[in-house]
Amino acid sequence: RIDVEYGGRMDMSGPQYRVSRRQFVHTIAAAGASRSLLPAAAFTPSIEFGAVKIEEDGLMRGSPGEANVDSRVVLNFIDEVFANDLDLHSFMLYRHGNVVAEGWSWPYESHRSHVMHSLTKSVTACGVGLAIEEGHFGLEDKAVSFFEDELPDVVSDELAALSVRDLLTMQAGHAETVSGSVFRPIKTSWVVEFFKIPVVKEPGVEFLYSSALSFMLSAIVTKTTGEAVRDYLEPRVFEPLGISGLTWGASPNGISSGGNGLTWMTADSLKLGILHLNKGRWDGQQVLPRSWVEEATRAQVPDGHYGYQWWLEEPAEAYYASGAFGQYSVVFPEHDAVLAITAGVPRGSPFHSLIFKHFPAAFGNADLVSRDAGTNELQDRIENLRLLPFARHTTSPLVPQISGTTFIMESNDDNVSTI
Structure with missing residues (x-):
């Protein structure tokens, strides 16, 4: 427990030391240095494949195989991203009306918002x-x-x-x-x-x-x-x-x-893509004008790579919304699919090319047996991958030395007097 006092009074019956903020930070850092990290790396699963249901985000869930998605290709995408030391924060893959694969790299989670x-x-x-x-x-x-x-x-x-x-x-x-x-x-x-x-x-x-x-x-x-x-x-x-x-x-x-x-959630990026995939319709309602969606997502510049605030990826027959460091909502109209991604990747990384190397290649190229086997592998990977390692609680030999001690702070801009 650490109590901070801003220019007032606190219990100072224990040992007292006069320190600067820098000295105090170094002391606490040393006390916590023995909190070790266990190796682990992977995604937090959000659904069990094959469970057709509606989650809190209002989207139906299904399995990759039911949507003719080759799970091995999705798995290869994840593997190559991490092999290139790139931080994939989340992904959601939608096809034929259902979310068929999704995952969040801990500490990112489905309910946490992400800068777009x-x-x-x-x-x-x-x-x-x-x-x-x-x-x-x-x-x-x-x-x-x-x-x-x-x-x-x-x-x-x-x-x-x-x-x-x-x-x-x-x-x-x-x-x-x-x-x-x-x-x-x-x-x-x-x-x-x-x-x-x-x-x-x-x-x-x-x-x-x-x-x-x-x-x-x-x-x-x-x-x-x-x-x-x-x-x-x-x-x-x-x-x-x-x-x-x-x-x-x-x-x-x-x-x-x-x-x-x-700033919003990965599911919201997916919904943006689904809305455009469906020519502006959502749940039977024409939310955006169909003519606008068609114009916004076709080539509007001479070299054909940009519409109205949407990028085009012609070799993949796709268009996409894109944000710095790997934020995507990719629409594959010829495959009735949308891929939403959040990430933290550096500029100039191969992340963009990795996306289009594996999508739309993941759509419809595997036989039923292979798809089922790949689905099990993908589910296992999603359950056993993390972006950050687990923290393991341990004790520090410094705890008895600093516990119960009052630190009297030197004059500072934050007006902290004692800790």
């Missing part, structure tokens, strides 16, 4: 599509037309030409990309900051990925609907899909960040 980074952009696109469908604005409307009171003194011809479509397709004519971390510390209007970015080329011609463009899409939705994208989507998308408990960062004046800042 730029996967957020594909969620923002949902708000744009709905706002257009409701008549709030159009694809060819110009960005400057929404914010006449926040424009620079001189509006160039290039800036004046910048349209909603250009923002959606990452073809703004900017010379450099702007990440969310650039805007985040700014305490004034991010819209004003956006219009300071030079538009040096004709918009609608050259692709340049930038989170600033996604923020502007969010700002336009807010300007025209009177609601932040997060609030606008609540009754229209989140509630119908059973998505709750998410958080989404915002600008100082309450505009959802658009390009990043979303």
